[in-house]
Amino acid sequence: MSSNLTTDRPTFVTHLQCSITGERYEADTLHGLSRAGRPLLVRYDLDAVKATLSREVLAARPTDMWRWRELLPVRGTENIVSLGEIETPLIPIPKSGGGNVLVKDEGRLPTGSFKARGLVMAVAMAKELGVTRIAMPTNGNAGAALAAYCSRVGIETIVFCPEDTPEINVREIAMQGARVWRVNGLIDDCGAIVGKGAAEGRWFDFSTLKEPYRIEGKKTMGLELAAQGGWRLPDAIFYPTGGGTGLIGMWKAFDELEKLGWIGPERPRMYAVQASGCAPIVRAFEAGEEHAERWEDAHTVAAGIRVPRAVGxxxxxxxxxxxxxKALGVGDPAILKAVEECAKQDGLLLCPEGGATLAAYREALKTGEVDEDERVVLFNCATGLKYPMPAAPQTLDRHGAIDFDAL
Amino acid sequence: MSSNLTTDRPTFVTHLQCSITGERYEADTLHGLSRAGRPLLVRYDLDAVKATLSREVLAARPTDMWRWRELLPVRGTENIVSLGEIETPLIPIPKSGGGNVLVKDEGRLPTGSFKARGLVMAVAMAKELGVTRIAMPTNGNAGAALAAYCSRVGIETIVFCPEDTPEINVREIAMQGARVWRVNGLIDDCGAIVGKGAAEGRWFDFSTLKEPYRIEGKKTMGLELAAQGGWRLPDAIFYPTGGGTGLIGMWKAFDELEKLGWIGPERPRMYAVQASGCAPIVRAFEAGEEHAERWEDAHTVAAGIRVPRAVGxxxxxxxxxxxxxKALGVGDPAILKAVEECAKQDGLLLCPEGGATLAAYREALKTGEVDEDERVVLFNCATGLKYPMPAAPQTLDRHGAIDFDAL
Known part of the structure; x- marks a missing residue:
């Protein structure tokens, strides 16, 4: 087990804060959304962190996500149920992407997706705050991470997925000890069921951003990027955006790192990538709106970003x-082409959402939105193995004559 | 990209050696098996390594597998086609295993299995030695790793799988740019086709242990275990054994580490775990034989260890x-039960071969072969996501009345 899971953990959380009104909420108490119906953000005594922790001390620690413990909310290490949250590698894709493009391969995390970052944190906090039953709407990967961590810590879980969630995701959730149901609708329809049950006191609602701690886990993507780049951030980040927790989390991370004096005021340009069949953020961005309306009739092969409405x-x-x-939309054909070319040319099997970031990057290169000299990071949010691939080939008869020239 | 991939790489290979006769072979030349038809082992000037590299220098490097470069055979860094070969985490499974059991989760490696360790090395050496076309028999995971690395480096690959190889493996191989064929037989039937084509000069034969470098990559499992344990090895290792490259590699690693003075003469007890439906090594072990006869009518859910005959x-x-x-056999029901309990209780989805090690450990506890106070490492050789799981549940109608009490 990582030596970062020390029991003499200094914690620096001061309070929580409504992301829209700025209203203050107590830490160490169970919270959902703020009274304004918006996400709560965790605040730290960053001056105290600065006085305690240096980049040199940090560099000497193992690189898993618990190296960042002073910037994370868990007070009791005994509540952390780790499955090995490693620092994910940055992988060049010179042929399908270009010489300055790195893929942050989040498929290497427990349960094969970046959802592990958020859920390991939220489940630890749920344990710390006495929650015993959790429900969640999910397009698949978040449910798998929730199930794994909750089974490990002994919290009961009920998970709701849209009807056409890939079979492998649903099975994985069930295998890992959750009760899982399909629903004939989209993720917000599932969310409505979770919300109803939560209102009746049946369970705690773990929907994206409806509890304050997943974002703190996702924030570590930004912390890692800074450390991996030698405290120099990339010029641009392409992030597949459904609920957007990771993008919001990274943005918060950069702010905290600047307050610690570990990075300057420079920031990467953040590109929120959506599928053009479900692009509420793109539409709102282009219209200059502050909020995004629900996207009707959402459809895309990239199920993880098929999120018609985001509370954040x-x-x-x-x-x-x-x-x-910018917020950028890409079509399914471009997504599938990007996945195929990255696998065939660079040996890296992206998930469709990861493929969407590559497709958006290519489009941005064409339009001049990014320059090929710029250092770019694309997020591959899950292992490509969870997604359908084209069918396999014929069978050779070992007893027959094999035409070697035709192989 | 890892800073371990430095271009001023000191290399310490002196020669290769037949594993059965001890005969010496030149390095920097393309080799298959020795003249005696047995695997070749890579030898290093370990005194020179000892004079160059300390454990302290090693500890300051990033932890990916290229930190071990002085103990690896690649001379030209430009031939390494890395996909991010991270150090794999050790994960406690207290409920399904016990308090002293750690799972080394090799499913976190590129292409989701430990095969990446061997293949990244073998492909780099193939590139270094001018190979342009490779063929391989595989139960799935090795072919996926081969395809990924070869596509990346531009080597052509042809892969042969047994007919009933899981569909996801075959598709993954194809997606990653190899030409892949099913064959109506087992892996050694596939191997015969590869051997025939190699004899005709059509390609280079990448069968397990038929080229000398996969074992050097697999060896890093032993090197990592030593470093992760603070240079103290576990008491026992349970290793799923098909071709056995990893077990042989770890044993070689421990020997090299002792010669460097980094560990003492103590060794873990090595348990070679096989499925009882394909257990040639178990049979030979129990009969006191030095070689194992082919296992006829091999069958097991753990396809990765369905290897009727091993050249090593x-x-x-x-x-x-x-x-x-010892060599230990476990039945399919015990394998499936171990996979299910580890997932449900500890949130870790093992592959069937990993499940076999947990099943064997449990049996060894019962027979008194191991004691529950002993520090044990089980190898989970691939992500459990590549394997069939029980079917998913019913669909709820969001328009109907949902019976919350029944969820």
Whole structure:
């Protein structure tokens, strides 16, 4: 087990804060959304962190996500149920992407996706705050991470997926000890069921951004990027955006790192990538809106970003605009082409959402939105193995004559 | 990209050596098996390594597998086509295993299995030695790793799988740019086709242990275990054994580490775990034989260890015996039960071969072969996501009345 899971953990959380009104909420108490119906953000005594922790001390620690413990909310290490949250590698894709493009391969995390970052944190906090039963709507990967960590820590879980969630995701959730149901609708229809049950006191609602701690886990993507780049951030980040927790989390991470004096005021341009069949953030971005309306009749092969409505819409839009980035939509054919070319040319099997970032990057290169000299990071949010691939080939008869020239 | 991929790489290979006769072969030349038809082992000037590299220098490097470069055969860094070969985490499974059991989760490696360790090395050496076309028989995971690395470096690959190889493996191989064929037989039937084509000069034969470098990559499992344990090895290792490259590799690693003075003469007991439906090594071990006969009518859910005949049989048996370990067979029901319980109780989805090691450990506990106070490492050789799981549940109608009490 990582030596970062020390029991003499200094914690620096001061309070929680409503992301829209700024109203203050107590730490160490169970919270959902703020009274304004918006996400709560965790605040730290960053001056105290600065006085305690240096980049040199940090560099000497193992690189898993618990090296960042002073910037994370868990007070009791005994509540952390780790499955090995490694620092994910940055992988060049010179042929399908270009010489300055790195893929952050989040498929290497427990349960094969970046959802592990958020859920390991949220489950530890749920344990710390006495939650015993959790429900969640999911397009698949978040449910798998929730199930794994909750089974490990002994919290009961009920998970709801859209009807056409890939079979492998649903099976994985069930295998890992959750009760899982398909629903004939989209993720917000599932969310409505979770919300109803939560209102009746049946369970705690773990929907994206409806509890305050997943974002703290996802924030470590930004912390890692900074450390991996030698405290120099990339010029642009392409992030597949459904609920947007990771994008919001990274933006928060950069802010905290600047307050620690570990990075300067420079920021990457943040590109929120959506599928053109479900692009509420793109539409709102282009219309200059602060909030995004629900996207009707959502459809895309990239199920993980098929999120018609995001409770943190204004936080996503704010980060994208402040960074000088954009919200970009890409079509399914471009997504599938990007996945195929990255696998065939660079040996890296992206998930469709990861493929969307590559497709968006290519389009941005064409339009001059990014330059090929710029250092770019694309997020591959899950292992490509969870997704359908084209069918396999014929069978050879070992007893027959094999035509070697035709192989 | 890892800073371990430095271009001023000191290399310490002196020669290759036949594993059965001890005959010497030149390095920097393309080799298959030795003239005696047995695997070749890579030899290093370990005194020179000892004079160059300390454990302290090593500890300051990033932890990916290229930190071990002085103990690896690649001379030209430009030939390494890395996909991010991270150090794999050790994960406790307290409920399904016990308090002293750690799973080394090799499913986190590129292409989702430990095969990446061997293939990244073998492909780099193939590139270094001018190979342009490679063929391989595989139960799935090795072919996926081969395809990924070869596509990346521009080597052509042709892969042959047994007919009933899981569909996902075959598709993954094809997606990553190899030409892949199913064959109506087992892996050694596929191997015969590869051998025939190689004899005709159509391609280079990449069968397990038929080229000398996969074992050097697999060796890093032993190197990592030593470093992760603070240079103290576990008491026992349970290793799923098909071709046995990893077990042989770890045994070689421990020997090299002792010559460097980094560990003492103590060794873990090595348990070679096979499925009872394909257990040639177990049979040979119990009969006191030095070689293992082909296992007829092989069948098991753990396709990765369905290897009826291993060219390195004597090396596996020798390591197991010298270590004071055993070769152990486990039935498919025990394998499936171990996979299910580890997922449901500890949130870790093992592959069937990984499940076999947990099943064997449990049986060894019962028979008194291991004690529950002993520090044990089980190898989970691939992500559990590549394997069939029980079917998913019913669909709820969001328009109907949902019976919350029944969820």
């Amino acid at each position: 819409d204004f936080l996503i839009l704010r980060a994208v605009r402040e960074s000088g980035g | 049989d004597f090396l596996i048996l020798r390591a197991v015996r010298e270590s004071g370990g």
